[in-house]
Amino acid sequence: MARSSCGEATPGMWRREAGTALRRAEALPEERSTPHAIVAGVQIPHVPTEWAPHAHAMHELVWVRGGTLTSRVADRVFTVFEGSGLWMPAGVVHGGRATAGAEFHDAFFAPDRTPFAFGEPKAITMTPLLESLLTHLSRTDLDTEARARAESVVFDVLQPSERQFALHLPGDARIDPIAEALLDDPADGRSLEEWARSLEISDRTITRAFRHTTGLSFAQWRQMLRVHRALMLLSDGFDVTTVSETLGYRQPSSFIAAFRRVMGTTPGAFFDPADGTPGSVRNAVSDVQNA
Structure with missing residues (x-):
């Protein structure tokens, strides 16, 4: 479970915002x-x-x-x-x-x-x-x-999407503390080696556990989690620089590159600057209008 800023357990998602x-x-x-x-x-x-x-x-x-x-x-x-x-x-x-x-x-x-x-x-x-x-x-x-x-x-x-965009949580007691910490604070920048020392296990154990439970490396899983969080922040109207800083990236360009790797496009192309509509929706609407 992630913890809210008030210390309350939340349903395994993000830190609960004030006023929720x-x-x-x-x-x-x-x-x-x-x-x-x-x-x-x-x-x-x-x-x-x-x-x-x-x-x-x-x-x-x-x-x-x-x-x-x-x-x-x-x-x-x-x-x-x-x-x-x-x-x-x-x-x-x-x-x-x-x-x-x-x-x-x-x-x-x-x-x-x-x-x-x-x-x-x-x-x-x-x-x-x-x-x-x-x-x-x-x-x-x-x-x-x-x-x-x-x-x-x-x-x-009604059809399933070709891409099933979901973040798999580890469910492994050895690495669950990492997932909980990152859900609570996606900007947590501790390296694999730092986590290994903190949890008193080897970095190879962490790597194998993430691969086995989520199909991703530790770095890939953290990147995926940050993009999930970025979608919420961007849809709330935060600019790319603010989102980048909130998620722990040193430069907005690093965040944009990570977003592109996961979503296949940049935040600016995904969200319409005029109204915040995702590009996939704009393209679908355009296709219908042009049919």
Whole structure:
């Protein structure tokens, strides 16, 4: 578990920001006796908001606009940004945190009326068409036939992303202190050798443990974690220099290079300077408009 600045344990994610609202999951759609296969809605947290770990009896798809959502699921941390969503299978325990002002969208899918099943959390490509359909389904004035038609198209177009952007946590007692420290403070710049001395194990043991549990070297894992955190900070409007300093890089150019290695593009190309929209969303919108 990471620790908040107040010393409280948080759901294995980032240090809790001052003013964060802690919330329980709201009443589930099935508790409202909905007859629909898909129930969609939206809320806008005006302060950073954290949801305690919980599970639903229905599948859930969450996505955001104008911010990011971080979700902890067992040994993985997912960061959801504009253009992407996260599918959470029914019964899977998860916690979440949304940045202030983000439009937090969710849609619940009745398992017995959903003609597919993702057995584990999946990143979902939130195309303009899919977002429009789910927004349409959030209306309360749709008749049965109109709702059924929209739901059937959702089932046709909902697809996992080609890239599953998740940070795997080690889950190994020998190196968990490293992960906890970096989740609490991504700027922690201790080297592999310094960590080895601190934990009284060899640097080779740390290297092997990271490779075995996460598939990444220590340096690669720390770089991936910092990019996850960078997405939250950039979507909150922080400039590249501030984000670079916050994450412990000596020069903004080093941060930009690390971001490019993980995301395939620079922060400036990923986020539109005018409105903070990720490039993947802008390109998808452009493709639709030019079709």
